[in-house]
Amino acid sequence: MTRNGRVWLSVFFWAFVVYLFVPLLLMILMGFKDSKFIGFPIRSWTLDWYLGVFDNGEVIATFGYSLWIAVASTLISILMGTWLALLLSGRRFVGRFAVYALTLLPALVPGIISAIAFRIYARQIGIEPGMGAIIWAHAVHNVPFVALVVMARLSTLPKSLGEAARDLGADPLVTFMRVTLPYLKPAIIGASIFCLLLSFDDFVRSFFLGSYEPTLPVLIFAKLRSGMSPEINAISTVALILTAVLGVWAERSSRRMNREN
Amino acid sequence: MTSEPIVRLEGISKAYGKAQALHPMDLTIAPGEFVTFLGPSGCGKSTTLRILGGFETSDTGRIILDGQDVTAQPPEKRKVNMVFQDYALFPHMTVAQNISFGLELKGLGKAEIKQRLDEVMSFLELAPFATRYASQLSGGQRQRVALARALAPDPALLLLDEPLGALDAKLRGQVQMELKAIQRRTDKTFLFVTHDQDEALTMSDRIVVMNGGRIEQDGTPEDLYFHPQTRFVAEFIGATNLIDGTVRGLDGAAQEVVLDWRGIELRGQAPAGAPQTGQEVSASLRLEKIALGAERPATRNAVMGRIVDKTFLGSRVAVNIVVPEAGDALLRAYADSDVTARLGDAPVWLGWDSHALSVLRH
Structure with missing residues (x-):
């Protein structure tokens, strides 16, 4: 690459970084503003908004609610997604392509459409709006990601590994538990983190399928409607930091696991 | 040791669709023999080995192992262990865990497993690597771990599917000697598959030359070399x-x-x-x-x-x-x-x- 090209590339890169991080930085900064209104200039600073987040029973409860939905929906998607990946990677069967297409479909349907469809369907079959309905919608939405990640890992599993386990006296179930599953572990952990973040972050499905108890994004949205205040910045910043920490930790640990294997 | 054969294949065969990978074949192997299946790729040697291991089912005939009909048995029930071409070491387990795997599944007690593990590891000089993972071993070391893992459960028959293919030429010669020595010392029956005639001549008590899914000739290395029965054998060896x-x-x-x-x-x-x-x-x-x-x-x-x-x-x-x-x-x-x-x-x-x-x- 020419020298000029390199310069331009780095200009674009830094422009991108600025574009990505300045809004986040502004959001974090505004949380420290000692005033009821968001906007420059910041004349005096305070920690009250941040301290308020940990003092606010409603916010803490919403956090817990969102987390609980994320964990439950992730567990369901991991079970379903892994099972589908094993099914699709295994022996060929009639209708395999149809199952494959159906597995991936939830990832392709626009969020708003699937949310409305879920809402209508839930009413038809008598599922009450609330936690159960949200978990259900999140789980369905996340299955394709789990299935894709696990299938990618399965495709690198040497056939001889399972045969060696059988050869040494393991029946198919023991082979799966002691050889296949540990081999899939990095993929399953990576997919879990991804599902947790997707669910925690989801607004549309949670909004349409929720009852009066809001998830965190829904709460933030509700607060926005009653007026912008630095409290929202503080809540968002705490959520941002928690998810970022989780993401970085997951990245590092999956890289470590890949090195071991 | 009995005079009964350890393996008796009676008319086993295998077809994949219209392609006959293995024509009906009979073979007996005596206890303690080092037998090699030699032939070019696609000659049926690996298919025969995999039928013995239980990874493929024979279309016809019977497999008698140590006096017992194992034709319908899955691999985990057979007293046969295999050294795989790619070694197939479990990546998430250490050397010691890999070797213990078959012992645990045999239902041995903790003390027995420990004893047998130590025995096998010292026999194959693997003790210094007990806590390492396969990714931390050299090719030759991996090959020894694969051998140790297959020998540990004390199988009636050891199957070796081109286990030296991945080693470089210099190491290969050395490992051939080691393998032959290990076979003599353990007095185990080895069934070795290779397409390398030198390897076959160096190690085997008996060579079964295969071609096109059929046995061309079955005899000692000297026999095959000096008294080939078919044009294929004469040209393939030497x-x-x-x-x-x-x-x-x-x-x-x-x-x-x-x-x-x-x-x-x-x-x-x-x-x-x-x-x-x-x-x-x-x-x-x-x-x-x-x-x-x-x-x-x-x-x-x-x-x-x-x-x-x-x-x-x-x-x-x-x-x-x-x-x-x-x-x-x-x-x-x-x-x-x-x-x-x-x-x-x-x-x-x-x-x-x-x-x-x-x-x-x-």
């Missing part, structure tokens, strides 16, 4: 002269076949199922079995020739000889370098005994 001729008759007293080789009478050794008079046959004559000299030799076969080409090989010289009496047919032979120097360009006598000329089966 270098040879193939002599095409017509059968003039059988010399019953000497148990020799009398051949007409382009007008020259030759005497050779008959294969199983002697050929008919007048039949066109081929015969194999190893290069080192031809003696060169200035005088007519006393051997059963003697022809005159002229050296046309010499290649210096260090310990000996490879010579190309034209035989004018046989229509300028070309024979190749080995000779000491001083012999070829002495002979110079003068006509040379070639001599060989009748048992050096193996008439091949058709």
